Amino acid sequence: MHGFANPARFLRIARWLTPLLLLCGIAVTAGALALGLLTFPPEWIQKDAVYIILVHVPPAWLGMAGWMAIAVASLVELVWRHPLAGIAARAAALPGAVFTAICLITGSLWGRPTWGAWWVWDLRLTSMLLLLFLYFGYMALAGAAQRDGGSGRVAAIFGMLGAINIPIIHYSVIWLNLQHQRPSLSMGNSAIDTVYLWPLLGAMVGFSLIFGGVVLLRMRAILADQQANARLRRKAMAGVGAGAAS
Amino acid sequence: MAAIKPKHQRLVLALIALAAILAAGALATWALRNQASYFYVPSEIVANPPDLDRAVRLGGMVEMGSIEMEADGVTIRFVVGDGTARVPVRFKGLAPSLFVEGSGVVAEGKLAKDGTFIADNLLARHDENYVPRELQDMTEHQKDAVISETVGAK
Amino acid sequence: MREIIDPLPFVIAAYAIGIGGTAAMIVWSWILMRRAEMRREKSREL
Structure with missing residues (x-):
């Protein structure tokens, strides 16, 4: 059964890849944040508040990327029935939700001293808040399916449908005039001065590595739980069978 | 069960x-x-003004040298522009700390009969450009380029 | 009248949330993983 061969190979790789991703991620993130704190000059208008960019933009990117990972893994799970895909989708939910929450909180802490408001109901902020609620919904669905042994199909469909929100988040600031500014980083060009750019890119790489490491940690936890449960169930069955025979 | x-x-x-x-x-x-x-930018509010009693948002750039304090000490007058049109704004209250000339602003309020925008809430708006203060002080010219680029990109 | 805000407390709070939240997530996920893998080892011995 390929369903058992694959997780075994996955575990062999994950065992060394997990600490590697986490340690590299922590080192790169710490380095990028330290570099930013040491070298950032005050921005011409927002002054020291510009530091917040390093703990706002990378979590925002990972909150969105996390849902795209759920959507793609859910598609693979539904179409190809790859057993690891469903596990990967479920493992990405918590880090995605945590980073979305961090993005919302640090954004609020950035908005108060700069815009003059903790929160504004513009489309960018509202759709990001919706993303957090979508994560909660997904985790509830996936958790329920796991508890009563149902299939993860409902959660997978939810994960794919919820991806509609991602282009809304991304294009809201491009298509509409909102309180939130347009993206500063896009393919091939940047509206950010290079002194701010390099620490930001470093923090994005670092947080992404941490995200990958946490997804692997949670995949291993889900796999171990499944294997333990399966083994205990088999033993219980064998026990019942032996009892009936004697 | x-x-x-x-x-x-x-x-x-x-x-x-x-x-x-x-x-x-x-x-x-x-x-x-x-x-x-x-959400209106100044050229839209001039070309196609909203109903006078409708609450709208006006977003644009605070024009250089336009911020004035009225005699009462709490009412601010300034001009919001987008490169093509300018709208005078009146606001009574505490402006956010990033409300400065040459930067972005979003005013919530209504358009008065005389074409002045009466704001009851003012928020600063940062654009997507991040410029260090030193660079800003050095080249006024570059900032003009950045601002026209930002407004022109609308 | 313009509001005068020192952004530093906001910066400190944002870093505390960003770093603290990330660290808590790593530690918690690590503990869950260790606990699950230990339970699997125990189920093998039973």
Whole structure:
């Protein structure tokens, strides 16, 4: 059964890849944040508040990327029935939700001293808040399916449908005039001065590595739980069978 | 009983999921109808002014040298421009700390008969450009380029 | 009248949330993983 061969190979790789991703991620993130704190000059208008960019933009990117990972893994799970895909989708939910929450909180802490408001109901902020609620919904669905042994199909469909929100988040600031500014980083060009750019890119790489490491940690936890449960169930069955025979 | 309960639970969850998807759709519709039509840049407010009693948002750049304090000490007058049109704004209250000339602003309020925008809430708006202060002080010229680029990109 | 805000407390709070939240997530996920893998080892011995 390929369903058992694959997780075994996955575990062999994950065992060394997990600490590697986490340690590299922590080192790169710490380095990028330290570099930013040491070298950032005050921005011409927002002054020291510009530091917040390093703990706002990378979590925002990972909150969105996390849902795209759920959507793609859910598609693979539904179409190809790859057993690891469903596990990967479920493992990405918590880090995605945590980073979305961090993005919302640090954004609020950035908005108060700069815009003059903790929160504004513009489309960018509202759709990001919706993303957090979508994560909660997904985790509830996936958790329920796991508890009563149902299939993860409902959660997978939810994960794919919820991806509609991602282009809304991304294009809201491009298509509409909102309180939130347009993206500063896009393919091939940047509206950010290079002194701010390099620490930001470093923090994005670092947080992404941490995200990958946490997804692997949670995949291993889900796999171990499944294997333990399966083994205990088999033993219980064998026990019942032996009892009936004697 | 134990067999029925998880089924009910799944039904409730599926309904919650459906509600979340519907909320996303409603949000997109609301955004397209409300946000696009409630946010004006100066050239739009001049060309196609909103009804006088309708609360709208005016966003643009605070013109250089336009901020003035009225005699009462709490009312601020300034001009919001977008490179083609200018709208005078009056605001009574505490402006955010990033409210400075040459930077972005979003004013919430209504248009008065004389063409002045009466703001009852003022928010600073940062654009996508991040410029160190030193660089800013050195080249006034570059900032003009950045501002015209930002406004022109609309 | 313009509001005068020192952004530093906001910066400190944002870093505390960003770093603290990330660290808590790593530690918690690590503990869950260790606990699950230990339970699997125990189920093998039973």
